[in-house]
Amino acid sequence: MRQIVIISGKGGTGKTSIAAAVIHTASQQSKVVSADCDVDASDLHLILQPEIKQKNVFQAGFKAQIDKDRCTVCRECIKVCRFDAIFYKQNFCTIEPFLCEGCGLCQISCNEKAITIAQETAGEWYISDCRYGNMVHAMLYPGSENSGKLVTMVRHQAKLISEDTNAEYIIIDGPPGIGCPVIASITGTDLALAVIEPTVSGIHDFERIQKLCNHFKVKILVCINKYDINIDITHNIEDYCSKNNVPVVMKLAFSDKFLYSQIQNRSIIEFDNSYSSTFSLLWSNINYD
Amino acid sequence: MIDKIIDVLKSVKDKYLNMDIVSARVVRDIGFSDGVVYLTFRPTQYFCPLAIVLTTEIKKKLLEMDEVSDVNFKIEGYYDPERLQKSLAELTER
Numbered sequence: 001m002r003q004i005v006i007i008s009g010k011g012g013t014g015k016t017s018i019a020a021a022v023i024h025t026a027s028q029q030s031k032v033v034s035a036d037c038d039v040d041a042s043d044l045h046l047i048l049q050p051e052i053k054q055k056n057v058f059q060a061g062f063k064a065q066i067d068k069d070r071c072t073v074c075r076e077c078i079k080v081c082r083f084d085a086i087f088y089k090q091n092f093c094t095i096e097p098f099l100c101e102g103c104g105l106c107q108i109s110c111n112e113k114a115i116t117i118a119q120e121t122a123g124e125w126y127i128s129d130c131r132y133g134n135m136v137h138a139m140l141y142p143g144s145e146n147s148g149k150l151v152t153m154v155r156h157q158a159k160l161i162s163e164d165t166n167a168e169y170i171i172i173d174g175p176p177g178i179g180c181p182v183i184a185s186i187t188g189t190d191l192a193l194a195v196i197e198p199t200v201s202g203i204h205d206f207e208r209i210q211k212l213c214n215h216f217k218v219k220i221l222v223c224i225n226k227y228d229i230n231i232d233i234t235h236n237i238e239d240y241c242s243k244n245n246v247p248v249v250m251k252l253a254f255s256d257k258f259l260y261s262q263i264q265n266r267s268i269i270e271f272d273n274s275y276s277s278t279f280s281l282l283w284s285n286i287n288y289d
Numbered sequence: 290m291i292d293k294i295i296d297v298l299k300s301v302k303d304k305y306l307n308m309d310i311v312s313a314r315v316v317r318d319i320g321f322s323d324g325v326v327y328l329t330f331r332p333t334q335y336f337c338p339l340a341i342v343l344t345t346e347i348k349k350k351l352l353e354m355d356e357v358s359d360v361n362f363k364i365e366g367y368y369d370p371e372r373l374q375k376s377l378a379e380l381t382e383r
Binding site: 059060149152153156160187188216 | 305306313333334
C-alpha cells in the first residue's frame, strides 16, 4: 500500500481540485482510500460527496469549567489566569472557552474546588463511502486545537481500512502551511505532490514545504497550477526545481472549469473529460516514482 | 490466555488518539508460548512520539501477569525500531 499526499505550502493553490482528479484517475485502475487531512478547513467532501457510514467524536485538549454553585466569586482565578480567559460577568466568574488553554492554574488557585478541567470535544471524524471507494475525513470545530492529532486519527483509520480492503493507495488531501497538521500529514508517506501557483507567496511557501519534505525524507514532485497567470514566476519555479532535483510533473493552465466543476460537486475530469489524459500522465509519473 | 493478554493490553491507552491500543490496532498478531508473549507493535505515526512510552507500558503490564516471563515485540512502521528494541531490552535488564 502506497501513501501519496497532496500539499502546497500556500493555501488556495488548487490542492483539493487536483487531489480529487488524482483520486478519480487512481480509482479507475486501483483500489483507493481517500483521506482528507485538511481538517481545519476540509472541503474534499464537497467534490466526493461521501455517504457517512460512521461518525465519531474527537476529544482532545482540556478546558476549565466553573461550578457556579460552589463558586464564591473570590475572583482568585481571574487574577491567576494568564490567558485572560476568566471574566466577572453578571455576578459570576465565567470562562471564555476560546481563550482557555486548559492549563489548570485556575483549578489550583480555587480554594472552593469549584473549577474542574474537562476534556474538550474538539471535532468529529467520519468513515464514509464515496463513488471512488472508502473515504476518511474529519471536521475540527471552530477555534479548536490539536489538528495534528486529528490528522493522525484520519491517517490511522485510512491505513486500517486500506489493510482491511486490500486497497493499493491512500491518497491524502493535505493541509496548507508547514505546521503540525502538515507534519502529521506527510510523515511516513511514500510521495508528496506539491501544488504550486506562480505567485511570490506560492514559490516562497513551496521552498518551505520542500525543506520540510527533505527533513522528513519524503520524496516530492511538483505540479504548477495556473502556470500561465505569471510566466516569469513559473520559469523561476522551474529553475528552482531543476537546481534542487525536484521533478515538475505537471503544468496546468488557469481555467474557470475548476470553479464550475466544484460548484457541481464533480472532479475536473468528470466535468471535462479532456483533462483525463493529463491526469493519467500525472498518475503514471507518480507511479514511476 | 490470549483473551487475558488482550484484556491487559486494552488497559493501555494511546493518549494521542485517546483510544486503547487494541481497538486502535496498534498491537496485533498476539501470541503466547512458554511464558513469552509475542506481539506486533505498529504505532499510529512513523515518528510516533509515544512509541517508547507505549511499549514500556505494554511490557510492564504484561510482565505483571503471573504466567508471563517475557514479551517479544515485532516493531513495524516506526522510524527507529532498533532504538525501541534497545530501550525494551534495557527495561528487562533493570
